[in-house]
Structures are given as C-alpha cells and as structure tokens.
Amino acid sequence: MDLISNIKEQMNLKGMTQYKLAKNSGVPHSTMSALLKGGIKNPSVELISKIADALEVSVSTLLGEGDEGTTETDINNKLFSALKLLVDDEGFFYEEFHEDIFRAVISSINYAYLSQHTSNINKTITRFAEFFRSDEEYLESELYELKNEFNKLFNYKSLKDAILSTVEVHRKEELLLKLSEILYKHKITLPSHDEMKECDQNKPIELEDLINGDLTFRGRVLTDEEKERFLKLARAFFE
Structure with a gap:
C-alpha cells in the first residue's frame, strides 16, 4: 500500500479521525487534509515522522518499507x-x-x-x-x-x-x-499488538488452526498431506 493508504489504515485501526490526527501530530488541518487527498506529492520526512508518532507506528510502517508490521x-x-x-x-x-x-x-x-x-x-x-x-x-x-x-x-x-x-x-x-x-x-477497535499477543498466549488453540502453520516432527516440517492425516487421526481419537 502507498503512504496515504497506510495512514488511513492506521487511522481506522486506532479509531482516529483526520481532525484528531492533525491535532495530535501538530500538523495544520489544511496540510493533513491536502496530504490525505493526494495533494502533497512529496511530503517531507518531518511531516511523515510527526504523523507516525501520533499514530504510534514507525515511519517505515507508513512508507511500507518492510517493517515487521508489514x-x-x-x-x-x-x-x-x-x-x-x-x-x-x-x-x-x-x-x-x-x-x-x-x-x-x-x-x-x-x-x-x-x-x-x-x-x-x-x-x-x-x-x-x-x-x-x-x-x-x-x-x-x-x-x-x-x-x-x-x-x-x-x-x-x-x-x-x-x-x-x-x-x-x-x-x-x-x-x-x-x-x-x-x-x-461500527466503532469497533482492534486490540493493540501487546493485547493480541497476550490474548494469543492465553487462548486455547483450535486443533484445525494447527495445520495452517508449520508443524514439525523430529526436526522435519510436515507436508500438507501429512498434516491432514494428523488432523484426521486426531478427530477420530476424540469422536
């Protein structure tokens, strides 16, 4: 995604309006409006940095430069x-x-x-x-x-x-x-990264979800076919 899409995504995820983002970042509302409408073709690093700080993300995340969040x-x-x-x-x-x-x-x-x-x-x-x-x-x-x-x-x-x-x-x-x-x-807010991490640590894992990631046995990554066979055996065990 481009800079504007990334900013809008972060705004939506955090429930932040354009007015609030301008206020929190110290950027004039007219400048913020022009940026989000595509009117500023080459925004300065200082401007992007202010917006990133207000959104509590890295500049790399807004620029889509391979930050871990992308x-x-x-x-x-x-x-x-x-x-x-x-x-x-x-x-x-x-x-x-x-x-x-x-x-x-x-x-x-x-x-x-x-x-x-x-x-x-x-x-x-x-x-x-x-x-x-x-x-x-x-x-x-x-x-x-x-x-x-x-x-x-x-x-x-x-x-x-x-x-x-x-x-x-x-x-x-x-x-x-x-x-x-x-x-x-609908005024629903995604949990923060830390909240999601804590939730994932405490929440039981569905058996079906296991096969969506990599499963290893004795140091070898199982194939999709082997994971399906494992799931069938597990289902049969509990039925």
Whole structure:
C-alpha cells in the first residue's frame, strides 16, 4: 500500500479521525487534509515522522518499507483478528455486517476461492449483489434462505481459508483496509499488538488452526498431506 493508504489504515485501526490526527501530530488541518487527498506529492520526512508518532507506528510502517508490521504473516494475523471481532461464537458474521463484508470481500480477495462452498459462485455472488442493492420487500422465508446461504459462503473459516489461499499480498492489504473501515464505521477497535499477543498466549488453540502453520516432527516440517492425516487421526481419537 502507498503512504496515504497506510495512514488511513492506521487511522481506522486506532479509531482516529483526520481532525484528531492533525491535532495530535501538530500538523495544520489544511496540510493533513491536502496530504490525505493526494495533494502533497512529496511530503517531507518531518511531516511523515510527526504523523507516525501520533499514530504510534514507525515511519517505515507508513512508507511500507518492510517493517515487521508489514510482513504477510502480520497482515494475515491482523485480518484474522479483525474478522473475529465481526463474528459470533459459531464463526458467522452478525447480520448487521453482512453487506459490508460482502462488498469488502468481492472487491479485494479472489472470491473464486469460496467456490467450494457453493455450486455456482458467480450466480451466488450476483444474487447477493442484487439483494443488497434492492429496495424491494422480501418474504421472510426468502430472507431466511439468503441468510443461510450467506453464512454458508461467508464465515470466519471460509474467509480464513480464502485469505491463506490468496498469494497476492496487495489483495490482502486491500481487504485489511476495508475491514478496518468497517470496524471504524461500527466503532469497533482492534486490540493493540501487546493485547493480541497476550490474548494469543492465553487462548486455547483450535486443533484445525494447527495445520495452517508449520508443524514439525523430529526436526522435519510436515507436508500438507501429512498434516491432514494428523488432523484426521486426531478427530477420530476424540469422536
């Protein structure tokens, strides 16, 4: 992402308005407005540094120069943390977020990765697009069917799988920016890095989540096929 996108992402993640950012950074509001609108083509290091300090991030993070906060793993973790704030205990998105999630996903990551959850992905996407922009009244039975179809296609696990299957990092960055906008719109704040770290240390790990990372046995990294076999054996043990 470019400088402006990175600043806006950090603003959304921290629930900070343009006015508050200008005030906290000591940058004139007119200058901040011009920068965020793309009116300042070559902002000074001093200006970027002031904004970075106010947002409590490094200058490298705003410039996207490979700071630890810009690695693909970190982007994935931020995406997963954002998604968890929008779903219930079963991993389904709260109904008030359905339209926002739909628009964020189809305009960012390749929704073809969701095709395993429906017989005709393009037809299903078109159906939801028509539903969200329509003003017509739907029968209760139709709404119930649409809700179930949405939950089947768009849920925490399906989107997590789609994110992990997406190789284009810029698509993940686009989705992260859109999710941060959804969180800001609904006044939801992502936990800080330290809070996320503490939460991860105390929270039990789901068995299925183990196979998303590297698993080693006697110093050797298991293949995807071996991890799947391990998961099947574990499931059989507990069933």
